[in-house]
Amino acid sequence: MNIIVLVKQVPDTTAIKIDKETSTLIRVGVPNIINPDDLAAVEEALKLKERYGGKVTTITMGPPQAEAMLRELYALGVDDAYLLTDRRFAGSDTWATSRILSALIEELQFDLIIAGYQAIDGDTAQVGPQVAEFLDIPQVTHLHQIVGLDKHELVVVKQTDYELETLAVTLPALITVRREMNEPRFMNAFDLWNCFDKELHLKTFDDLKLELQHIGLAGSPTRVKKTYTRPVMTKAAKEVMEPEAAAKKIVDLLYPYMEVKNHG
Amino acid sequence: MKHELLIKMLESYASTVVKSRAHTIDEEERFPLETVKELGRYGLLGLPFPTKWGGVGADTKAYIDAVRILSKYCATTGVIVSAHTSLCSHPIFAFGTESQKEKYLPKLNSGQFLGAFGLTEAGAGTDASQQQTKAIDRGDYYEITGNKIFITNAGYADVYIIFAVTDQSLGLKGISAFIVEKDSDGFTVGPKEKKMGIRGSSTCELVLQKVKVPKTQLLGKVGEGFKIAMATLDGGRIGIAAQALGIAEGAFERTVEYIKKRTQFGRPISAFQYTQFMVAEMKTKIEAGRLLLYKAVSDKDEGRSYTESAAMAKLYCSRIAVEVADQCIQLLGGYGYIRDYEIERYLRDAKITEIYEGTSEVQRMVIAGKVLK
Amino acid sequence: MAKLGVFIEHKHGRVLPVGLELLSEVNKQLGTREVEVVALIVTNHIETEELTKIKTCGVNRIIIVEDECFANYDTHYYSEALGEILKEEDFDVFLIGSTLVGRDLAPRLSAKVHTGLTADATILEFAGEDSLELQATRPALGGNIMATIVCPNHRPQMATIRPGVFSIYVNKRKGTVIEHKKPTKLSPSKVRSISTTTLERSSVDISKAKMIVAGGRGVATMFEDLQSVANLIDGEVAASRAVIDAGIQARERLVGQTGTTVKPTVYLALGISGAIQHISGMDKSELIIAVNTDPSANIFNIADVSIICDATKVIPYLEQYLQDIRNVV
Numbered sequence: 001m002n003i004i005v006l007v008k009q010v011p012d013t014t015a016i017k018i019d020k021e022t023s024t025l026i027r028v029g030v031p032n033i034i035n036p037d038d039l040a041a042v043e044e045a046l047k048l049k050e051r052y053g054g055k056v057t058t059i060t061m062g063p064p065q066a067e068a069m070l071r072e073l074y075a076l077g078v079d080d081a082y083l084l085t086d087r088r089f090a091g092s093d094t095w096a097t098s099r100i101l102s103a104l105i106e107e108l109q110f111d112l113i114i115a116g117y118q119a120i121d122g123d124t125a126q127v128g129p130q131v132a133e134f135l136d137i138p139q140v141t142h143l144h145q146i147v148g149l150d151k152h153e154l155v156v157v158k159q160t161d162y163e164l165e166t167l168a169v170t171l172p173a174l175i176t177v178r179r180e181m182n183e184p185r186f187m188n189a190f191d192l193w194n195c196f197d198k199e200l201h202l203k204t205f206d207d208l209k210l211e212l213q214h215i216g217l218a219g220s221p222t223r224v225k226k227t228y229t230r231p232v233m234t235k236a237a238k239e240v241m242e243p244e245a246a247a248k249k250i251v252d253l254l255y256p257y258m259e260v261k262n263h264g
Numbered sequence: 265m266k267h268e269l270l271i272k273m274l275e276s277y278a279s280t281v282v283k284s285r286a287h288t289i290d291e292e293e294r295f296p297l298e299t300v301k302e303l304g305r306y307g308l309l310g311l312p313f314p315t316k317w318g319g320v321g322a323d324t325k326a327y328i329d330a331v332r333i334l335s336k337y338c339a340t341t342g343v344i345v346s347a348h349t350s351l352c353s354h355p356i357f358a359f360g361t362e363s364q365k366e367k368y369l370p371k372l373n374s375g376q377f378l379g380a381f382g383l384t385e386a387g388a389g390t391d392a393s394q395q396q397t398k399a400i401d402r403g404d405y406y407e408i409t410g411n412k413i414f415i416t417n418a419g420y421a422d423v424y425i426i427f428a429v430t431d432q433s434l435g436l437k438g439i440s441a442f443i444v445e446k447d448s449d450g451f452t453v454g455p456k457e458k459k460m461g462i463r464g465s466s467t468c469e470l471v472l473q474k475v476k477v478p479k480t481q482l483l484g485k486v487g488e489g490f491k492i493a494m495a496t497l498d499g500g501r502i503g504i505a506a507q508a509l510g511i512a513e514g515a516f517e518r519t520v521e522y523i524k525k526r527t528q529f530g531r532p533i534s535a536f537q538y539t540q541f542m543v544a545e546m547k548t549k550i551e552a553g554r555l556l557l558y559k560a561v562s563d564k565d566e567g568r569s570y571t572e573s574a575a576m577a578k579l580y581c582s583r584i585a586v587e588v589a590d591q592c593i594q595l596l597g598g599y600g601y602i603r604d605y606e607i608e609r610y611l612r613d614a615k616i617t618e619i620y621e622g623t624s625e626v627q628r629m630v631i632a633g634k635v636l637k
Numbered sequence: 638m639a640k641l642g643v644f645i646e647h648k649h650g651r652v653l654p655v656g657l658e659l660l661s662e663v664n665k666q667l668g669t670r671e672v673e674v675v676a677l678i679v680t681n682h683i684e685t686e687e688l689t690k691i692k693t694c695g696v697n698r699i700i701i702v703e704d705e706c707f708a709n710y711d712t713h714y715y716s717e718a719l720g721e722i723l724k725e726e727d728f729d730v731f732l733i734g735s736t737l738v739g740r741d742l743a744p745r746l747s748a749k750v751h752t753g754l755t756a757d758a759t760i761l762e763f764a765g766e767d768s769l770e771l772q773a774t775r776p777a778l779g780g781n782i783m784a785t786i787v788c789p790n791h792r793p794q795m796a797t798i799r800p801g802v803f804s805i806y807v808n809k810r811k812g813t814v815i816e817h818k819k820p821t822k823l824s825p826s827k828v829r830s831i832s833t834t835t836l837e838r839s840s841v842d843i844s845k846a847k848m849i850v851a852g853g854r855g856v857a858t859m860f861e862d863l864q865s866v867a868n869l870i871d872g873e874v875a876a877s878r879a880v881i882d883a884g885i886q887a888r889e890r891l892v893g894q895t896g897t898t899v900k901p902t903v904y905l906a907l908g909i910s911g912a913i914q915h916i917s918g919m920d921k922s923e924l925i926i927a928v929n930t931d932p933s934a935n936i937f938n939i940a941d942v943s944i945i946c947d948a949t950k951v952i953p954y955l956e957q958y959l960q961d962i963r964n965v966v
Contacts, residue, residue: 011778013778013781014900016778016781025778025781025782071265071269072269072272075269075273093753094744094754095747095748095751095752095753095754098748121777121778122756122777123756123757123775123776123777124744124754124756124757125740125744125756126743126744126747126754126756127744128744129712129741129742129744129745129748130744130745130747130748132745133716133744133745133748133749134748137827138712138713138826138827138828139712139741139745139828140712140828141712141737141740141741142737142740142741155831159836160737160738163833163834163835163836164833164834164835164836165830165832165833166830166831166832166833167828167829167830167831168828168829168831169827169828170827170828173827180845186273186276186277186281186306187269187272187273187276187306188273188305188306188307189270189273189306189307189308189310189311189320189322189326189330190307190320192266192269192270192273192307193266193270193307193320193321193322193326194315194320194321196265196266220753221747221751221752221753221754221788221790221791222753222754222755222786222787222788223786223787223788223789224784224785224786225772225785225786225787226784226785227777227782227783227784227785228782228783229781229782229783237943238932238937238943238944238945239943239944239945240945240946241944241945241946242946243946243947243950243951243953243954244954246928246944246946246951246954247951247952247954247955247957247958248954248958249942249944250905250926250928250942250944250951250955251955251958251959251962253903253924253926253942254848254870254903254905254959255962257847257848257870257902257903257924258848258870258871258962259871521917522913525913525916525917526913527913527935599914
């Protein structure tokens with residue numbers, strides 16, 4: 001099986017703090033990590049390779065520093081890692097990013113594309129389905145489990161709210177997976193030590209069949225108009241309260257986080 | 265860069281999986297078979313050997329980083345790797361014939377086989393020359409009879425490097441080394457010792473009753489055994505120094521976290537100057553240990569003699585491991601004495617590093633011997 | 638006149654609240670602005686009473702795209718059908734609830750018609766004098782910042798909106814027109830459904846809980862009530878060491894240095910004093926609410942909201958108020 005995995009390097013958003021004085025983000029010292037859903041995707045791909053043979057190829061779009069992440073992917077057992085890097089790609093929204101990724105994928109052989117469900121910095125969950133649309137292949141998103149290959153179909157279990165649905169999708173196809181799906185393996189010393197001899201495939205705009213008007217800021221249908229940090233909850237003083245009032249206050253605080261069941 | 269990435273990998277594995285098992289395997293005195301399987305899979309049982317032999321092809325530094333980082337979270341896991349790699353795989357690599365290397369190294373390096381080293385006897389500890397185990401030449405095989413005690417990885421190992429007397433009259437030059445497989449007729453493993461620390465590690469007596477060992481299993485030349493044992497222990501020392509340093513680092517890191525949060529008299533106890541001075545001293549000891557350790561490592565990797573530097577590293581790191589672990593318990597106060605808080609185990613684990621693979625007294629003899637020769 | 642479309646998701650013919658929430662908010666934000674509001678449903682069959690629900694929230698037109706193949710959600714059939722409608726109708730804005738279906742459908746659709754899509758918006762605003770401009774604001778960077786997104790040059794401006802963010806209220810517009818459409822021939826989908834099972838509730842793992850209701854010595858006798866509260870907010874019950882040692886709760890629920898470390902969105906600490914061993918297991922929670930009778934309790938040093946009160950007296954009210962909410966939603 002030829003499997004392509006879409007992998008993004010992201011800042012560890014759980015390590016981002018807000019400076020309480022200035023209400024700005026403290027991004028210094030926040031480490032870059034492999035997006036957790038994408039790591040799960042790599043793990044699923046490696047498992048499928050162990051079962052059915054074949055090759056695992058990863059594709060990343062990012063700045064040059066993402067090269068270090070490619071070495072980690074090799075250390076996990078990935079066969080080929082691509083980095084799409086070009087100043088002109090900067091500012092791409094999900095539409096433009098998906099265009100760029102699809103341009104490379106079109107030149108490669110694949111039976112299956114596995115993408116992480118969403119990235120922890122953008123949280124949009126858009127790239128997977130957009131790439132599938134550009135490549136005109138079927139998609140199944142938000143998987144719970146990959147059951148296996150059945151001739152030219154991949155049997156999967158999709159997790160919807162409170163339901164598990166078993167589906168069969170005709171290959172080639174694109175699926176998206178979440179971090180909860182598996183326990184990713186650790187890098188192994190065999191691949192790690194020898195991966196520094198492996199080639200990192202770097203591709204720029206000039207290497208791909210793309211139009212300038214479809215990439216970067218200019219190619220992005222959406223624009224960020226403004227950003228702001230959420231108001232920081234400062235530690236309020238201790239309040240003596242009556243039980244009823246205390247309960248009311250607690251419920252007001254809880255409500256925004258409660259799931260109002262928007263499903264069948 | 266490779267070393268840094270390896271360290272990242274080691275930390276990610278050890279600080280999660282290994283750490284999560286450390287307490288229970290100590291409480292239950294259970295040998296962590298599942299960990300050994302993973303170590304093999306991740307290449308941690310074959311780090312310093314060439315890829316030709318199924319090893320990772322890394323260097324001593326990579327291997328020592330592994331022992332140290334594993335030991336930070338679980339000293340038992342650290343010694344399993346160290347005994348296997350330094351005391352079994354290494355002598356086969358350094359002294360074995362091509363066919364012996366072919367037969368054993370790929371399996372040892374992949375973790376399919378676990379290794380052990382059988383030198384110590386009831387009457388032969390620090391005075392290792394007093395070997396009583398005998399190997400009688402029976403033509404196309406040797407017949408080995410004797411007892412070995414305090415053998416690490418015993419009962420789980422597939423391959424044992426066994427030392428026995430082939431010619432009593434030649435003294436040190438009458439000792440030979442053999443590769444003995446676990447299922448050999450007449451070879452039995454005694455019950456596990458109940459130890460103060462590294463309780464998950466399996467330490468047993470080996471009983472050899474007329475064990476038939478084919479001549480092809482002789483390691484090195486006849487009479488080379490003692491030389492092989494000493495050379496092997498030189499390298500093993502670096503492993504134990506790494507284990508000791510890891511123990512010290514592990515105890516220290518946990519303690520620093522704790523003292524920043526624990527408040528008494530209206531302040532975190534890390535605010536008190538005496539505590540701060542203790543922290544400074546422990547940090548300095550650990551750094552000094554680290555430098556001695558990695559000096560021995562680079563001596564070995566760069567082809568220089570490392571007997572002296574390895575002995576100094578083990579002597580110092582084992583001492584500071586005991587001291588640092590002791591002080592860390594003191595800083596945790598009553599909680600330091602409670603097993604669930606996983607700090608007292610570090611002291612119990614640390615102590616053995618001053619004893620096995622050459623007591624601290626032996627290390628002093630080695631160092632003085634080099635200086636005063 | 639500007640035209641705004643809202644996708645109404647349904648399950649087994651029953652309209653999901655999110656579509657109605659969207660219509661309500663759209664009407665609220667549009668105010669007196671003249672905009673044609675159109676609801677779109679893709680289904681095999683819809684009951685009249687469901688259509689009435691949609692009408693109540695305020696629409697000018699309801700387009701029902703009907704075919705057997707739309708009985709259950711399928712990416713291909715739904716996106717093809719909607720793609721056709723979007724081409725015909727020329728919407729300025731098209732909104733979809735960001736349920737799992739919405740998050741599967743919307744990006745596919747946005748790529749199909751080459752337009753911009755904002756995901757998971759929590760605030761919707763309309764600007765522009767002559768044209769209808771959407772400003773959709775959403776959390777980003779793991780929730781650390783809010784970003785306002787616009788789509789200046791492509792139409793329709795698309796956004797998915799989080800369910801449960803907007804309330805539903807009555808907004809009836811005059812004379813709602815209902816249109817039935819049949820899709821033009823759709824190629825067969827390459828995804829087929831084999832079976833469906835309802836999810837079992839897995840065994841306790843408090844480290845995965847987003848909401849935790851934790852009890853200490855102060856509420857030791859009320860853990861059944863704590864479980865009710867937890868159930869009402871889809872959370873998990875946790876406990877301090879004293880409670881575990883007394884055998885009141887299983888070890889899996891222990892939060893602390895020798896138990897589990899948790900990082901939930903909300904940590905409600907009831908009757909917990911906040912010994913360091915406990916705090917070190919939960920101090921990275923996003924929102925910590927603490928209730929304790931003792932003003933000098935250590936938990937108050939790390940809580941975001943500190944309430945001095947007897948937790949055993951607060952719990953019954955909590956149960957009641959939360960149950961009131963669940964009875965409606």
